[in-house]
Amino acid sequence: MNSILATSIEFANLGIKLNNVGKSISIFGVDIAYYGMIIATGMILGIIVTCAEAKRTGQDPNDYIDFAIYAIIFSVIGARLYYVIFSWDYYKKNPGQILNIRGGGLAIYGGIIAAIITCFVYTRIKKMSMPRVMDTAVLGLILGQILGRWGNFFNREAFGGVASGKNPFAMKIYFDSHYSITQVPDSVREGMEKMFGKTLEQIGYIQVHPTFLYESCWNLVLLIILLIFRDKKKYNGEVFLWYIIGYGTGRFFIEGLRSDQLIMPVTGWPVSQVLSLILVIVGIAFAIYMRNKLKKDVDDTSEIEI
Template sequence: MLVHPQFDPVAINLGFIQIHWYGLTYLAAFGMFSWLATRRIQQAPYAAGGWTPREVDDLLFYGVMGVILGGRLGYVLFYKPSYYLANPGEILAVWKGGMAFHGGLLGVIVAMAVFAWVHQKRFFEVTDLVAPCVPTGLACGRVGNFINGELWGRAADASLPWAMVFPQSGSEVARHPSQVYQFLLEGMLLFAILWLYGRTRSAHYRADGSILWGRVSGLFLIGYGTFRFIAEYFREPDSFLGLLTMNLSMGQWLCVPMVVAGIVIWASAGRRA
């Protein structure tokens, strides 16, 4: 069996300030988004739509605000509402941990709607641009989870070549390195699917040549929801929640409306004027 190396969560210690690996992975995620989005506005149909690198910078700013505020509020509301209701002063204590992807997604959706309104863009035009640039950021986040030795997997057969003991779990049980599974599925594989699909003509044009919006966004919701649902079978449920109805985790239940919404958005994109 492998044993998690228990990295020091502090990457750089200058005495008066500490820079954590998790913070660096967030920085890498935002950097990757900026680079990919700058390349994406050079592709059809964005190249003819007047998008500029300055708008990409603005888009990143809105997205960062959405990720941080939405991710934190999502964790508070979806996972520990009673605790934070009793301790409202800790809601903003993000340095103590606690971010939820589904909350971050809702935060980004609101941020993209505000960006679209301010810059007079179509909402799905903005989200179709953003969608393929997001999974690499998710992959960076899973690297941070692995370095921190958090969000470990469920018990695995000790004969599994990549089964790993996470001492942080308080046991010597061999577990699935679920952070790696999520890095590969909702990170790298989802990125490859969306980036390649986003370059095809059918993703943005109807048969008559007119532009359509929403298919890339819909595929993102379908892809992430499906991959996360699968990965949750290998990830240890939160101890304070456990498994819910039908032996599904909170993460899996939150993925169900994502997939349904994705199917509706993708299917209706070609018919929407």
């Protein structure tokens, strides 16, 4: 195998080849995972954006710094708990790995659920409007998601099934010390060997959908839309509502491409697809309800004024 390519990740159709892509950097003899650095950077920038939005809308940024501290702690716990629960076949045999998050294994939906619960408790204690807080914090949340997905890039994870050579975004991951052939999902191995007519050992790499990139780009578009929409909202909570509809829609389709889906026991359904579908349906139903409610309120007010 070519020694240069052996440490590469390549987007051949885009003319991009990145050599020597490691998983960590050594600082004063201590290995620090890029995954953790990227997640931490996303959190910090997310807090900055959230505080800026709070100040812009006449709120106290300090309230959001306090909220962020609690939300981050419980979101990390929730994200890990969600991942472990739906990967229990592995963790029941390797309980010592349950607390090891340096190499990945954080599920965004678990983090979001934990953050919503934290928001509920926090706003009750502080006597703040939960819908308004969610509208304010969601912009930082999306930014964190946009950046956080790139941790998956360095970890060589959260990618999709085999991509054809015609796919402009097809990503080649070469086998090396950071990603071994034993880590390849069975579905990807079978797809690669069928497409190339060779064994995976002979091919020397996998060519897959970079679903982490798809989701990062989808979230970027969603962030831009919400930044434009935020001053046009009709009620508190509407920005967050359209976030769950928009994110749920994108995640539903992107999850269908992934080769490392977390599966619901018994049903065999990808849990993130099921949850995405529920969020979209509930979100649309609530949006319709609120639109009709606001229209009724306007009609009632008009009748009184007459």
